[in-house]
Amino acid sequence: MIQVAKVIVDVPTMQTNSPYSYLIPKQLENEIQIGMRVVVPFGNGNRKVQGFVVKIEMETINTEKLKKIESLMDLEPVLNTELIQLSSWLADTTFSFRVTCLLTMLPNVMRAKYSKQLKIVNDQISKQQLAAILPSTSWDNFETDELSTLQQSELSNLRKQGKIEIVYRVKNQAQTKKIFQIESRLSVDQETKILASLRKNAIKLRQLVHYLANHATKITQTSLENKLNITSATIKIGEAKGWLIRQKVEQYRDPYKDVKKQTLPLTLNQDQQHALDEISQNIDKSQPQTFLLEGVTGSGKTEVYLQTIAYALTKGKTAIMLVPEIALTPLMVSRVKGRFSKKVAVLHSGLSDGEKFDEWRRIKRHEAQVVVGARSAIFAPIENVGVIIIDEEHETSYKQDDSPRYHARNVAQWRSEFYKCPLVLGSATPSLESRARSERNVYQLLRLPKRINGHPLPKVKIVDMREELQAGADQNFSQPLLEAIDSRLKISQQSILMLNRRGYSSFIMCRDCGFVLKCPNCDISLTLHMDSHSMKCHYCGHEEPIPKQCPNCHSRKIRYYGTGTEKVEQELQLKFPKARILRMDVDTTRRKGAHEKILRQFGEQRADILLGTQMIAKGLDFPNVTLVGVLNADTALELPDFRSSERTFQLLTQVSGRAGRADKLGEVFIQTFNPDHYAVQLAKTQNYENFFRKEMYIRHQGKYPPYYYTLQITAAHKEEKMAAKKMYAVLNELQPKLSSQAIILGPTPKPIARVKNKYYYQIVIKYKNEPNLHAAVTKILQESQSDYRQGIQLSIDAEPQSFM
DNA sequence: AGCACGCCGACT
């Protein structure tokens, strides 16, 4: 009987996806704990890899064969048992590797860096000889794949002969930020004596002595330098003379140190109070109930969130709040910080790796009780959770689009059950899945139907672009919209213009009648494939030539649809030479903090028009904006995706909410080629309920979620044939294991069939109840390891956001 | 991922 550590090694393959047993060296016996990262020897060459201890147990058999843990990477566990358990579930439900899941839960800096070092064994080969193969400058750190095949084989031979050795090293990237702290050693009465001993012109030193003698509190070196306008040289002299002590201390990189304004809870209206009471009761009862908080824009959802969190805190519990990864993240963060100040830790992609690491450590050390962040914040190492909130729960950014392809909502549900705490999903336009669940009382529906200040919703006008084009308007701006912009410029009110960029690439539409070519079998828009010069349906594989004239009205103006923000900006500037235009898209916001800068500029009314992509649709709140224009409502609508109506409705509803606050009535223009489409029509009146009914009916007809579950399997390969072949093989293996109720779409090429020189083929399975599916897919994935050698990558996405 | 083993072709 001997203690053995079960370790998940950092080798993301199917065959190494279960724990390996390692002996625990005597000197680590009392140190090692579950959840720590370790360095272990692995494989034939005993190369060093990072691993996670997931279990420590007594083992009796074959222990002499086991290798030893090399070293510990942490002094305390980085993962608690809850998160280790969660990682198991996550790997299983998302069909991904355990390591990948474990690493996803941790800040990036916990990902080990590996390096390889060449060493000559016992002078068996001269340095010159080795340098002839590989320059000595790279002996300390080289990458095998950067070497030529000749170099590789020569080094490999030398190694086999035992003349050289390759030392593998695991480097921990997790570094804490250290700063110098200064502590005075002088008392007031020493000042005159020391000053007397100094030269008269030693101005800086005199300043320093004066300061030290009169300030007993500790101060950081940088702020002391700034305060007295001195340099580190002066401080070092002070240290040498014994006037002060300099100490290295750990410091958190605080990304939001400027936010200080404290806010107080607002009085709730009846609906808000009711929602708060219902959720609070479940906090008290430790009920893992999921709530759907459906509230129109401006109905005060945020205040309900904040008071719910406050309630959890009074009960000695903690809270997680997720916000979508979009422009308004900083806004929401500052509101939460404003209420709970130092208790809040923030985790989102705008932070540097170091900052994320520090926030993560604050949570881990129980220094923060409230976590606000984007998708991955759902893995925050917070304990004793009292409530989890997901704001704008319908947002697609909650689903990760690479492995592990998890949905934060599902993880939240898992944790809510673990901690027996309520989960609140909030949205003005809930996802159909969530709304349907509340219909069946799986979730409890809470409604906030009234806007807090009783402001009317803005007037929404739908502009029929077919007519406008016929009347001679240009592609992007209709006459009514231009007039509206002009009128705002004249009275110095601001406008927001949104250009929908989603799916810019792929479909063809008639400019005269708005006709979009659809698949005769699937009723989904056909996608333009420039490589094959054809229109394809990627659901069923139907293919036809690119039409030269519109099948509906025989116009020749049927063409590829899409525009860029930059081009629109130029056109706009041409039309309104005096207007100050701010552009906000991926190009102008690439730099850190660029988002905030643009929004601040606009908020300070240093621009008249904000032109942007979807990122401006959400949550922005500028009182002087009285006009919102959606330039092209259709791009999202005509995407070959069953969720396109839902997306369009959500987007239009949200962007409409941006116009007109307080005393100024807002106006919204939606330019569309599909003025009669129900998503457009119902967004006009912000009628979510009717949209929900209508869309549910359509999903029911088409056998789509939420009536059916979906699973997407994709194969990628350099050669189209190989990818297709693999998918047919998968189909053949899978089909016999499914019931006749399951619907299999495909195999079909993806709409953008070739990305990064790889071809993608997929099948989508729609099903209601398939007990064998999970096991069958897991098996296919395991077997796919042999194909991996041939360069075939298989990936599985349970409940994909779209089939694209 | 990376290393060893093992089985076929072009060479001293």
Next chain:
DNA sequence: GTCGGCGTGCTC
């Protein structure tokens, strides 16, 4: 006859 190609299996 052997050196070395890379297909295949395995890693506690």
